[in-house]
Structures are given as C-alpha cells and as structure tokens.
Amino acid sequence: MNVNQLIELMAALLILLGAIVSVISAFGMIRLPDVYTRSHAATKSATLSVLLCLFGGFIYFWIHDGYVSIRLILGIIFVFITAPVSGHLVCRAAYRSRVPLAEGSGDDALNEILFGEENLQVKEEVEATLKEIK
Amino acid sequence: MESLMIVLVGILVAVATYLILSRSVIRVIVGTAILSHAVHLLLLTVGGLKKGSVPLLGQAAAPYTDALPQALILTAIVISFAVTAFLLVLAYRMYLMNGTDDLGELGGSSDE
Amino acid sequence: MLGQFIINLFIAALWFLLKDDPTADFTTFMSGFLVGTLILYAMHRFFGTQFYLRRVLKIIKLILIFIRELLSSSVSVLKQVLDPQMNFTPGIFTYETKLEGDYQVTTLALLLTLTPGSVVMEVSEDNSTFYIHAMDIEESKETVLRSIGKFERAILEVTQ
Amino acid sequence: MKVNDVILKSVVRGVVFIVFTLGMYLFFAGHNAPGGGFIGGLVLGSGIVLLYLTYDIETVHKGMPFDFKKVAAIGVLLATGSAIASIFFDVPFLTQTAGYYNLPLVGEKHLSTVTIFEAGVAMTVVGTLVTIILNISEDD
C-alpha cells in the first residue's frame, strides 16, 4: 500500500465518518422533540456530514486522478454558506407560524416581542371571562 | 437489477393508477407525475442498465451505456414538466371557478 | 483589497502571455499569479493599504476558529441525540451585537447558526439584536456566548 | 416585529453569482460534458427565481426589465431560425455547421451553429420558467 492508497483510504474513511454523522443526525430528526431542536440536528450535523463527504471526495479525486475539482470546492463553499441560512429561515418560519416549542423548554425571549400584543389581548379576554364567572 | 427496476416501475404505475382513480384533482395530478417517473425509469431500464459507462467520450472507457433512451427521457422530462405546470394552473383555475376540486362532484355530462 | 487582487490577476495574465508557450496551462497561470503576489507584497506600501493577502490570512483564521467550534459542538449535539434520557432544556435567548452593516451581521449569524447548539431565529430590524434558539439553554448559553465573542472579534479583524 | 431578511438578502447577493456562473458554464460545457442549453437554461432560470424569492417582484423587475414571454419567444425563434437557416444553403433542415474560425483578439475558435440553437433552447427555458412562476405568484 503506497502513500496515495493510504490517502485514498483516509478519504474513504472521511466519507464513512460523514455517513455516520448523517445517520446520527437523521436519527436525531426522529428523536428530538420539536422542530427547533430537530433543525439543530438537521442543518448542522447534516452539513458536517456533507462537508466531510465532499472533502473526502475532493481528496480522492485529487490523489487518484490528479484532478482538482473546482466544482467540489464550489459545492463545499455553497453548502457552507447556504445551510445556515436555510436553518435560520425554517426556524423563523416555524416560529412565526406558531409551531410551539417542545414541552419543558426554558426561556422564550422571542414570544413577548413577536406576539406581545396578541398575548395581551388574549390575557384580557381571559381575565374578562374570569370576572364574568365571578 | 433490470427485473427489480421493472417491478419498481410496475409498483409506481400501480400507485399512480390508484391516485389517478381518486376524486381529488391534486391526487390525480400527482398520479400523473408518478406515472411519468415510472415511465422515465422504464425507458431507462429497457436501454439496459450498467451495461457500459457514462456516455461521455474521453471521460470514460467504452463500451458506453445506451445513450439514446437517455436523450428520449430528457425530452420526456421536459414535456412532462411543461404539461404538469399547465395542468396545475388549470386545476386551480378550475377550482376557483367551480368551487370544488372533487371530480365526483364536478359532474357535467354532455347533455346539460 | 479588490484592487490589489485585480492587479495580481493582471500580472498573472501578463506572465501567461509573455511565456508565449503553446502548451501553457493552469500551472503557468498559477506561477504568474505567484510572481504577481511577490511583486505586490514588495510594493504594497505604495498603495497605502494593507497587503491584501494578510486579510485572506485572517479569513482563514476565522474559518479555522469556526471549524474548531463546529467540530467541538457537533460532538455535543450528537451526544445529545444519542443520549437515551434526552436530558436538556431548549430555549430562546437574546444577544446584542456590536457588529454593524449587513455583511458583518450576516456573517456572524451564519457562523452562529452553523455551530451546533444555536440557531439565529430573528434579527431585529435595526440589525442589533439576535434571537437565538439554543439546544440546551442552561449549558450551551455560556459556550454560545463565548463563541460569539470570538467570532465577533474575528469578523471585525477581517473587515477592518 | 417586521421580518428582517438581512441574512437572506446578503447571502443571496453573493450566491446568485455562483448560480449564474454555473448556468453559463453548463450551457457551454454541454457539448463535451454534462450540460447544454436546457440544463443551463434551467439553472439560469433558477437563479432568477432565487432573486424573485429573495426580493419582491418590482425590485427584480427593475433590475431585469424583460418581458420573459418575449425572451422565450426569442428563444424559440433562435432555435427554429438556426434550424431553418440551413434551408437557404441547400443543405438538409437543421444541419449544423461548425468550423474553426480565426477571430481577432480571441484567436482560432471552434464555433458551431449548435451554440445558437442551444442558446435558443436556454432562452426559452429561462423565459418559460420565469413566466410560469411569476404569473402564478402574481395571480389574484
């Protein structure tokens, strides 16, 4: 086994690692309690896995074929830049479309700011009904 | 693999048929979309699978896989896209005018 | 920065043409580029600005910081996923940033979101406040805040 | 609180160039590598759609004041026109001519009428894609 083959093996192992990360994060997608936590698993771990994979692929082609794939690099950069935007947008959309946080979540600093007025209205209504009952 | 693909195509066709027999226009349209998927796979399969390399001269060694079905599928994909786009718009325009997307409720025998 | 880079490209192209070699290829161009870099480094004081590759180095540093954060906190998320009890409390907290301008804010938000354990959910209209969702608000708030600091500094270095 | 799209807009401003470049690349690469007018057009169209997604219709329209139906029509005319041009040279319909031409500045270049044909294809795809998506979005 020469050096090249060793590096190729390393690349393959990188890819395998990416695959494992991917499976775990997919597993997270199933297990985690709400959208927001799932988005953590999805957007990041999946990103990590794809980066590992593409990087592995890049190395492999470089070493095996002597081919520097600009496309792979571009791909890596692209995923790198866009994946967080996706995560951000989906979470924001989820929150704004009133997908609730999982039970047992802690602080929610956003609730008051986004839905403050509405919450107030609801509260007043509840109080009014309570008064009536009394 | 070829046999497996043919079976897969058959299953997709069956599912598509089931959906096409639905009353909801959306399901029917999705049925046609699935049917087109099945057809594209079928076209690819009849050309023979993995019988050669990617049909790019110079980038891979001969023998090449049958490129003709690929060209046909490409044309078919474009056409099915065009049709689906039109169909979707037609479907919602129809819904907006008729107030139902239920083919069973639409009615309309020719002698109204 | 851009001006220097363009000059560098120009030198590389010049080099490429001067070689007048029918078999010229990418490597020829790269060597030209290298030559240009050398020339530019020698002359960068005339421009009255920093040598542009220095900023590139800073960008690389930022990326390295980021990758370290990414790896370390990835492991923690993976752990949390695999933890049979799922013992953590997610939540949302706010962060006031010192950064200004669209690109700075965006970069910070991207980096924050990419590091596991946090997702930027909203940015206030004046680009000043981040609303961040944390996987485990008790544990990761600290680490997240620490990374934010690091990122902010690195970004400022790059852009100044 | 109003939605602040600063992250999206900033990123897209950069990313869209990658998309357009890829589209152009695919368009030109098609003859020897995967790609071609159709895919190139689709990617270019996707880039425009990305802009529409990120910004509003009016803003994009200011930057690209095209009637995309006409873009598509021009595409059809280019594709059919390059095909029918062969009739006037008494060769079979659709015959593509290719040759090596010595152009000033650029040097000897392999030019083919296929490129015109493919450009027609790409323009039609872009025009149609954008027309469809825009019109559905604008319907009310």
Place this chain on the structure above:
Amino acid sequence: MVIAFSIMLPFLAAALIPLIYRKFKNIHLGWFVLLVPVALFSLLATYIPRIANGEVFIRTFEWIPTFGINITTYLDGLSMIFSLLITGVGSLVILYSIFYLSTKESLHHFYCYLLLFMGAMLGVVFSDNLMVLYVFWELTSVSSFLLIAFWHHRKASRAGARKAMTITVSGGVAMLAGFLMLYVASGTFSIREIIADLDVVQSSVYFVPAMCLVLLGAFTKSAQFPFHIWLPDAMEAPTPVSAYLHSATMVKAGIYLVARTTPIFGGHEVWFWAVSGVGLLTLFWGSFNAVRQYDLKALLAYSTISQLGLIMSLFGLGSAALHFGYSTQSVIYTQATFAALFHLINHSTFKGALFMMVGIVDHEVGTRDIRRLGGLMSLMPFTFTIAVIGSASMAGLPPFNGFLSKEMFFTATLKITQLDIFSLDSIGLLFPIIAWVASVFTFIYCVIIVMRTFFGKIQPDRLEKPPHEAPFGMLISPFILVAFVIGIFIFPNVLGHYILSPAMASIYPMFPSAEEMTPHIAAWHGFNTELIMTFGVIVVGVFLYRTLKKWRPLYLLIPQSFTLNAIYERVINSSEGVSGRVTNRYMNGNLTYYFVYIYVFFVTLLAGYMIYADVFSWDPSKDSVIEPYELVLVFVMIAAAIAIIFAKQRITVVLLNGVLGYSVAFFFVVFRAPDLALTQLVVESVTTALFLLSFKYLPKLKNEYISKSWRFAKVTISIAVGATVTLIGLAVMNYDRFEPISKFFEDSYDLAGGKNIVNTILGDFRAFDTMLEVVVLFIAGLGVYTLIKLKAKKGDADVESK
C-alpha cells in the same frame, strides 16, 4: 348528348330560378318552369319511333373513371316509359300548380325543388352506372324531403318529411351496399355490362345478399309493406307534389329499379317470392287501410301504396319467366310484366287525375275530410267528372284503362298457379285469392271517394269556404289525364306497340323478340275467370260499401298501438330513450369513471392477449447485480409511493412525490445518466415549487369517503395495471433479437463534434425533438400566462360554454 342534356336542363333551370324570380315578379314562376318538362317531353317523344324499332342510345361521360364511376346515359324502352311519365306528368303538374299555388308562397323554392326532383328522376332512369343511379336516387329523396317540408312551419310537414327522408335514405344505403356487392362480384358498375356477363354475378356469393339489399332500396322507395308508412305522412306536401312525386314518379323509382334489375336477379326463387309476395301483401294492406281513411289524400296515399304493390307483384310474377330461359312457355309469364308496365302508366293517369281532383276540392272548400264533405256534385260538376272517371278506372271498371290492366293482373295471378316451380303448385292459389280480396277493397274505397264527396247532403257550415267550381286552369291538367284514361282504353295497342313493347325488350334482353311478348290488348276477351272475378268484385264491393257502417268498427279491433306507424314511432322513441339513458349512464361526466373504462380496457386487452398467446417470459440471468444501496433506494421509493396513497395532507403528497423524483434522479446517477440527473433534479424541484405555489389557490385534501367495494375495485385495477406493465416489461427485457441503433451515436465526436453523446443526440442527431420540446415548453408557458390573465368575466353567462 341529348339525354345528358335532358338530365342537365332541369338542374340548369333550377339554378336560374332565383334570377328569373327576381326579374319577373308579376308573372307566375310556374309558366317559366313549365317550359322545361314540355320541352323535354317533346324532345323525348321524337325518340319514340326509334326506340320502338329497338334502337338504344348510350353515351358515356367520365366522372370518376378511376373507381369505375362514369356517367353513362342510356335510353331504352324502359327508361323511355319512365322519362315520358316524368316529363309528361311533370308538365301537367306544373301547369296545375300555377293555379294551385298563389304567388304569395315562396314559389322560387317550390319550383327549384321540383326541378331538382325532375332532373334527379331523369337521372335515375337514364343512368346505366349503378353509382350514378344511386347519386340521382338519393337526390330524389332529398328533393322529396324538401317538397314535403315545403310548408315547414307546420309540424306535421316536418315530421312527414323526416320520416320520408329517413326511410328512403335508409333503403338507399342498403341499395348502395347491394350495388357494391354487384360491383365486387362483376367488376363493373354498368348495368348493361353486368347483364352481359350474368354468370359471374349469379354464381357469386354476393348474389342473394346483393339482391335483398337492392330490393330494400326498391321497397322503401316504392312504399312497399312494411316501409309504406312514410307515404301517408308525405301527403303533407302540396297536392301537386303528391300527385307528381308520391304517386306518379318517385315512388315508381323502386319499381323502375326492380324492372331494371330483373334481368340480373329475376328467375331466382328469392326474387320471385320477395317481389311478388311483398307486392301482393302491399296491395292488400294498402287497399284494406285505404277504406278506413277519412282524409281524401290519406285515402289516395293508401290507394297508391296498394296500386304500387299491385305493379310490384306483377313484376315479381313476370320474373318467373326468366327461370326457364327462353321458350314459348315462358312467354306466357312475361305477360305479367307486360301488365305491370301497362298498369304503371294507367296508374299514373288515373291517380294523377284523382290527386288533382282532391287538390281542387281542398283548394275550393278548404277540407279533405269526407265526414265534412258531400253533395258537391252539382256545385263542382267538372271535378265530379274527373273523380268518377279516375275512380272507376282505379276500381278496374270499363271503359277505362284500369279495367284492361286489372284484368291482365287477374290473368297473371291465375296463370302463376299453374307453375310447378318455387313451390307454387301448393301455395300459388293464394295469389289470385289475395288479388281478388284486394280488388274488392279497392272497389270500396273508389266508391267512397265518389260517393262521400259528391253525393249525399252538403254541409256548408262544416266547410271552410263556400264551394264552387275550380278555375279553368286548374281543370286542364286533370282533364288531359282523364282523356288519357279513356284514350288508352280505346287504343291500348298503340301504347303496347310503341311504348310497352320496347320496355319488354329491356326487361328480357335475352329473349329474342319483344313483339312476341307483346300481346294484343282487347277490352273483350271472352267470358273467362277474370271477368267473373271482376263481377264478383263489383257485387261484393257494392254490398260491403252498403254495409260499411256496420263493419267499419272492425278496424277499431286493431289497437292503435299495433299499427305499423305506431310501432315505428315507438321503436324510434324507445330506442332514443334507451340510447339516451345508456349514453348518460356511462358518459356521466365523472372523470374517474372514464379512467376506469380506460384502465379496464387496457388490462383486458393486453393481459387477455398475453394469456391467449402466452407471452410471458422472464430471465433474470442477464440482469446486472443489485447493489445494497440500490435495494435500499428501491425500498425508499416504494415506501414513499405507498405512503402517498395514505397521505392525508396535500403537502405530504407533494413532498413524497418530490422524494420519488429525487430518487429517480439518483437512479439516473447510478445508471450513468448525468444529463438526466441534472435535469431531473432541477425539474423536480421546480415542479414541487409549482405545486406549492398553486396550493395557495387550491383546497386542502378532503377525506375521501369511499365504499369498501369501490376501494377494492380501485386496488384491483391498480394492481392489475401495474402487473400488466411489469409482465410486459419483463418479457421485453428478455427480448434481444436486435442490436440497438445507438452504436452509431458513439462516433459523436467525429460526426457531430461533441463528446457528450446524449448532448449530441439532443443537439444534432435528434435536434428536431429538442426543437419541438422547446416549442412545447413555450406553449405551456404562454398557456399558463393566458390561463391566468384571460379570465372569464363573472356573471358573463356566455352561451359559448353553456
């Protein structure tokens, strides 16, 4: 040339009518039109001597020679009789119509149709080519339709016209089929050529079918039982039309056809029985029904039916002569044919006169109902004279021409009983019996015509107008006809020699001498059976007329719903109902049903044939290996596909479809199709996006309630369709007789200058597909645009989409 001119002239004149009509507003259009038949009659009359000498006139004009359809005009004895009738009676009818129809009517239409008819009828009798004959044949139906519907604001006119047209055209279609069989058997449409080479036709399998089909045409046209039902309804036409078309000429086209084709078919048992049997039945049925009529025109209609039956049956009897070939004995039976031709002419004279008489009555008193008529004898003496002579001739009384032919008819029926062919020896006796009974009824209705109209008490309050004699002009035509009625009785042999004898030669071309077949007609031929039969007719007839009131209710025993007419209406109505119900049942507007039909047909045809021909084959040995990840992907696809069926939310449905699309793209990767993979990825994404875009306007999925049995049916159909595709696919995969043509494209670089084979196929080898696919895309895009921008205005109740 002259003959062709005779056919053309009426058409030309018809074309000129609008012009003349506009130019000469104050002259009755009929005067101009009258010139046509008069000129033609005179012209044709000049040919009589030469025809009598046995000459024939043939001329061929090419029309569609490629398919053997040429206009061959043929003037012989048979066509001479008919052409003289057409132009002669035509002249009289037009003369009559000038006084009958006021200028307020749309005369230009009337005469246009009439000329059209005249030309068509001449065309029928002058055509040697069967196809051309058919052309004119249908034209007579059409012009008859137009004439019946002349007063089309009347519902009854329209109904009558429709019935006449439907029945006669149906018969025409059958006849056409018969002609085609003759053509296929003989290789020619020319009647003369067919007759010249009879053996070929007669030995062909098509012989009897062709005969039956041709007879269908003849019977419908000549109002033979049971197709006669259109004729009474056709009496809605103006009376000149009834006199002309529906008694003298058009209805005789069927008889002409029978006469014309007798040389071909005559002598065959089926022909004999069909023609004579149907004729006799019609004779009886017509006369039997005429008696019960109250409307004079209806009565005449049934009488016409009956008389046509008589003529028809005589031709049938006469055809027996052909069975033997030529012999002296056979000449005896040709007498029937002679009688047929004779009665044909006689009928035209007396029936024409009678129709005109009825027209006069109708015109002058405003009704034709015999219950309201009576006592007109003194007020309308000339009309009365016409009625008496016409009726007496029809009843077969001397000294009128009807007597002569009626006697000959009895003779023929009696003679036929002596034959020992066609099992005539046993049931042949029916012929004279039925003939006699029918004659009794004929006698009765003839008496009714005269007695109920002109005798008895006049009932002025029940008439529309105060009765008075018709204007002179109206009486001219019937008097001329009556003159013929008497004239022929006096000089029958002139007619026999100059007119009938040449026609006999046409019908029996294989017999050497027509003179031999032309008997000497004499009013007195001894005290024989025929004469006794005539006496019997009179005696029994008078008795029955006297007791008419007593036995007339017997007609009521036949329930109204069992009359042929009622059955016809009922069949039409109920089949309309059934058709409507069946059609609406399966064309119910529900798309799902249509898909079910399509799929069921798909499975039935394909699976059915595959089982029948045992087309199943499967050989996995040539398959490539299945990689585990491929297997997983296959399962992902199956899972996604099946999940779509159970998905409750539309978004799930669409996303799963997207998953399928992406998986397909991945298969494109695995199976070495990079261009496809790229395209599929983009297209699938855009499609999914379009789904989401249109969801803004579409409703959420409802829970489709479906019955268990329907669900079972759906599942069954789906699985069957899938299985069919799979089984064919497996067999197809196992079929490797041929090399793909794709090897050629692997030289793409040398041929088309590209290394991407798929791309060179799309851009060069099959660039045309690509060009059109772009067009398809463009149409779709433009279509989406128009669909969205061009909306129907609300409340815009456009009939266009009613």
Place this chain on the structure above:
Amino acid sequence: MNNIIVLPMIVPIITAALLVFLNNNIKLQRVVSLVTMIFVVGTSVVLLQLIQTEGIMRIDFSGWAPPFGILFVADSFSVLLVLTASLVTMFCLIYAFSTIGERHEKMYFYPFVLFLLAGVNGSFLTGDIFNLFVCFEVMLLASYVLVALGGGKIQLRESIKYVLINVVASWIFLVALAFLYGTLKTLNMAHIAQRVAEAGQDPLLTVVALVFLIVFALKGGLLLFFWLPGSYSVPPTAVQALFAALLTKVGMYALFRTFTLMFPLQPEITHTAIGVMAGLTIIAGCMGAFSGRDVRTIATYNVIISVGFIMVALAIGTESAMAGAVYYLIHDMLGKALLFLLIGTMVLLTGEIVVKNMNGLIRIYPLFGWLFFIMMCALVGIPPLSGFIGKVLIGQGAVEAEAYVLLALAFGSSIIVLYSLLRIFLASFFGETSINEEDKIRMPRGAMVSFILLTICIVGLGVGAEGLAVYVNDAAYTLSNPAVYIDAVLNTNK
C-alpha cells in the same frame, strides 16, 4: 434538397413565435397568420405534386441517414392530410377573425392555433415514432390551452378532464415507446417495420402493437373517446371546429401507420381488435347522436361515429378500403369543421343550444340554412357530395373482405347521422321563426366566408373526386404495400 417537406410544420411555428411580438396589433396578427396559412396550403399542394413525379420524398434532418436521425417522410397519404388540415385551419381562422373577439386575440389565440396546426402537420409527416410523440405533444399542449382559453366554469371543468385523460394517454404512449425500444431497439418507423417483418411479428411484438393501439385509440377517439364529448363542446366555436376537424384525425393517422406499416403481420389479432372497437364506437356514437337533445351533443357524437367509420376501413384493410379511408378522412375534416362552425354560429345567433328552442332560422339566414343542409347531406354521404366516394370505397372494401357486420354498422350509422342532423335542421332551421327581423343578430361576414369556402370544398371533393383520385390511389397503394414506404425511407441512395 427536400427541405420543402418541413415547411408545413416549421413555418407555423416561426410565425407563431413572431406573433407573440405583435399581440397588440390585431389586424397585423390576422394578416400574418392568414398569409402563413396560404403559404402552408400552397406548399402542401406543391409537395403533393412533387410526390407524383418523384415518389415518396423524405428529408433527413441534419443529413443523418435513417434510422439514426429524425426525418420527415412525405407520401401522398400524409401530404393529403397535411393539405386538408391546413386548409381547414385557414377556414377556421377566417371564421375566428370575425368571431373570436379581441380579448382572445390579444391572448395569443393565433399563435396557439398555429402551434396546433404545426403539431398536427408534424404528426402527419414524421417518420420517427418518438418524434411522433413529440409532435403529438406540440399539438396537445396547444389544444390544452385552446380548450381552456378564457373559459368560465363549465369550460374549465371540461378542460381539466380533457387534459388529464390526454396526459395519462401521453404517458401510456411513452410506455409503449419504452416497450418498443426495448424490443426493436430502433425508432424509425420504416426501420421498425423492417425489423418487425424480420422477426415475423412474434407475439410480444403484437403486445407492443396492442399498447400502441390503446394509445392511439385514446388519441383518435376509437372506443376510448370519453374525453371527447365534453371537451369538444366547451371552447369557442372556431376552436371546436378545429378540434373536430383535426384532433382525432391525428390519432387515426397514427393507427393507420401503426397497423399498415409497422405491425401489419397479425391482422387476425390487431385488425380484429380494431374492427370490434370500430363497431362499438359506431354503436356508441350512434346512441349518443340519436338521443342528443342539444346541437353540440349531436355534433360531438357525430365525430365519434365518423371515427368508427374510418376505423372500419383500417380493420378491413383492403386497398379500396384504404382509398376510401383517405377520401373519408379528407371529407370528415372538412365536413366536421363546417358542422361545428355552423352549430357554433347557431348558438351564437340564438343564444340557445337545445335544438327545440331554436326555430325557423332559415327564414332569417337562408344561405346559412342551406349551407347547413348541404353539409348535412355531405356528412350522411349523400352523393355527389364529399362523403359519398369515401363511403362507397370503404363499403366496397368491406364487401371484398366480407366484413358484413362492419359494413352494416358503417352504412347503418349514416342513417343515424341523417336522423340526428335532420333533427337539428327541421327543428332549428325550419318551423316558425321566433326571432324578429329587427332583433336578429347580424351574421359575421367572415363566418359566412368560411362557410362558403368549406362548402365549396365539400362539393368540390364530391363532384371532383376524380381530381384527387390519383393522389388517393397512390396513398392507398402505399398503405397497402408498406414495402414502398420502407424502401423509400431506408434506401440511402436517395
């Protein structure tokens, strides 16, 4: 070079694309589309003439010899149909000029019509089975748009049914193509024919042929006509007429090519199936037309009847039947176009579709009424109008083949055609007039022009049948001797 063959398809496409830029100049749009149609008709005539002197012509696109490239093949059959289709389209356009309205004209009505024609002409001319699919799609897409264009409630409702059924049919077409390529490994129709002959059309190939039968039966309205009645009765009149004239013809054309050229070797299976289907189609069409109460239902079921009628000819398969089919196809395109234009105009003038609610039209519009009458006679096959010669030849073929049941059904159907159209004529044109002279709607001038031109064609085709005989015979000869076609295509010396 035989480039002329491609003009009937490519010129309408180019014009259509150009018209997109003229959508606000309606007058110019009309002129340009009319000129295009005249050009296409002229080209077809020239082409037809050329075939007589040069035999079957073909143009290999880009010069790639068959079976590798795509090619257009012009034989008398296809060019006759191209000519008729173009003529009919021209007449329908003339009708549309004065009736379709500015809203439609600005919404690319003319481009869509031209695209439709391009698809139709392409389908007739192509010699490549996959290209046939693509041409079909060009035609169908245009028809999808036209059927729904500017539609309200009912029009859209019927449109979606039409589109969905046709989409499914198109995908089944692709399935058939996949099976075809999987077995024969070629796409050129002549080459397919050659290979089928070589293989002796073994049962699997017959299965493939049967899949094509189903596909084209769907497109041509042979038995599987369920999409037809609804969709033919909702769009604007000019479109209805175009549909009635063209759409099913393309499917029928494909059936003829499939079962005379490509898969002719197992007639006891395929042609029997076609015969049974044709018979059932006639029966179903007759039932619909017989019981129809409104003009459109009657007219659409008449379309179905004629599909059955023409398919009887294919099932019979003798040369005279083929000649009859060619005549009848031409006749039917002209006749059905006129039928739909006329009934559409009736609806326009009266605002009614139910037969018994229209009365006495002939008094107000006499010429209109008589044109209807002539058209009716032609459709019934009353000589010497256009339906006659086709009917005679098909009947002759049926007699030769001793296909008596089909003969009876085919000929019997003309009686139902007569009955159903008479119902319209008697009730709507005859009878008391219910419209006053003052209230009457003016007959659009362009409409009258198109009626008269179509009527001239109908009468001309009947009376001047001999004029076409040489072309028709040539077409029939090629249809019954596929070797001629195969030789013309695969003989590369040409």
Place this chain on the structure above:
Amino acid sequence: MIDLILKAALVLFMVAIGLSLFRVIKGPSLPDRAIALDTIGVNLISAIAIVSIVLKTKAFLEAILILGILAFIGTIAFSKYIERGVIVERKSAD
C-alpha cells in the same frame, strides 16, 4: 477495501434518507417536513459524491452543486410559504 467502505457509506446515507423520509411523511408541522426534505437533499449530495467515486467518473459533480442550489432555493421557498403564505412577494405598500 475502499470500494467496500464507500458502499457501506452509501447504504448509511440511504438509511439516513429513509429516516428523513419518515419525518417528511410524519410531519407533524410543515417546517418539520421542510427540514427533512432539505436533509434528504443534502444527503443526496453526499450520495452522489460517493457514487461518482464508485463509478470513477466526474460526470456527476455538477449535480452536487445544482443539488445544493436547489435545496437552498427549495428551503427558501418553503419557509416563505410557511411564514407568509406567498412565495414571491410584491413590494409591500408600506
């Protein structure tokens, strides 16, 4: 050896896609589906990269970038749909 590792990795990615598919089907909320779909896209990117190595071809590398672009566009579209009900906006009046 390398081949085996790569194929194992492929199977793992397929499993990951399968698991994500479960989330697409199950939901429950729209964002859940959007995320899952995005994940499927990203996993496909990896899978295509691996297949490219296995098939020893560079032909599919464009697909990786395209897939990235599409996943991005798709997610934007999806989240806008979830958030605002419309995907392409008109300039708001205020």
